Amino acid sequence: MKDDVYMRTEPVSALQDRMAQDEPMTWSFIGDSVTAAGWHTFGHRGYVELVNERLRELGRRADIVINAGHSGWQVGSLQSDLPRIALRFSPDVVVIGIGINDTKNGLEGLAPFKQGYRSVVERLREAGVEHIIAQTPNGTLPTAPDHVVEHLSAYSAAIRKLADELDIPLVDHDDVWSDAPESSWFHWLGHGCHPNAAGHRVLAREIFRALNVWDPENSRTCGLHIP
Template sequence: MALSVLVTTLLATGSASAQSVLILGDSISAAYGMEKTQGWVHLFQQRLMPHCSNSRVINASVSGETSAGGKSRLPELLGQHSPDIVVIELGGNDGLRGLSPIAMRRNLESMISLTRESGAKPVLLGMRIPPNYGPQYTRLFEQQFQLVAEQMNVPLMPFFLDGILEHGGFQQDGIHPSVEAQPLLLRNAESVLGPILPDCYAGNSATAEADDHV
């Protein structure tokens, strides 16, 4: 009986430590303006190593990507990588280009449905935009992320860039987070990824150390 319990525990531990995470994002996750190893996605991979050394982080982020572009690319990515978790960090370029927030919401919903149909868990990183197109458009844009999260029961980080201005700031273009801000992006992402990957964060002192330096 004890041997059976031990084998079951080992199998459960093994499956928990072999998670694969697909990051489907835009320039913010593609480490625009810096070395890939400086971006938050690479930092995330490094964070998983102590307890989930067999885990994979696939960064499928593309600078300039819109929600429509992500939707069109996702089926092939799911087939190629068979991820356990899909992080959707898209929509910012829709807002910067003044595209329809409603169309963006439908694209996000489609990506979430595709993710679940593949057997993976979706996670959504929300975005806000400057008021260039007026307050009505700005509010409508921001509301879509919350609507998607509530209606489809998806873990949501409401504003992925939350705290960036105060901690690290932006590059000279005023749009893309700086190298110094990447640990904060990681912490923001971990607010929704941590609960999904509890074994990968168990006893990970690096989390506390990173928080102390942000």
């Protein structure tokens, strides 16, 4: 598996500088059922909760981490509900996790998906959000819904391009999962496209690496076993 850090140096440095300050931060995670982390984790922590715990380990106990993930959501859902799920909290950081459900719209849905994603980022910036992080979706099994199997790679590619065009950091889960042996990521999914507890540890690991806080030797959160 790659050890690359997928976020660009400049945005990461700015966020790391902000995290080095004592002033509390508000983190808003917006997205679909993977972000929500219900059902297929069987009560275990999802990746957002693991990020929260890692921040506490780092001494950022006054930070607020908000999980506004909703099952079934597409990028249009983020557009219509952005004030309620993010803007009302005046977040310092917004982490976007969307795309799996948008594959229902096929390849013809790529153009409106990109337009909607761009709109979300622009509105966050207009509201004064300083740090916006994009994510590609996790990998999926062949048993995932047909529309996911057929179109997820195209939507992940669109997110990569958007992150580049909008100059926002990207955590490329799809690339990481694609590079992992099938014998590994087969154990990361509780359903064709829904990560289980182990899968959420993988998602959290890549965010930790991106934020340069991956430290399995000294962190209990980072040291959780990943099959």
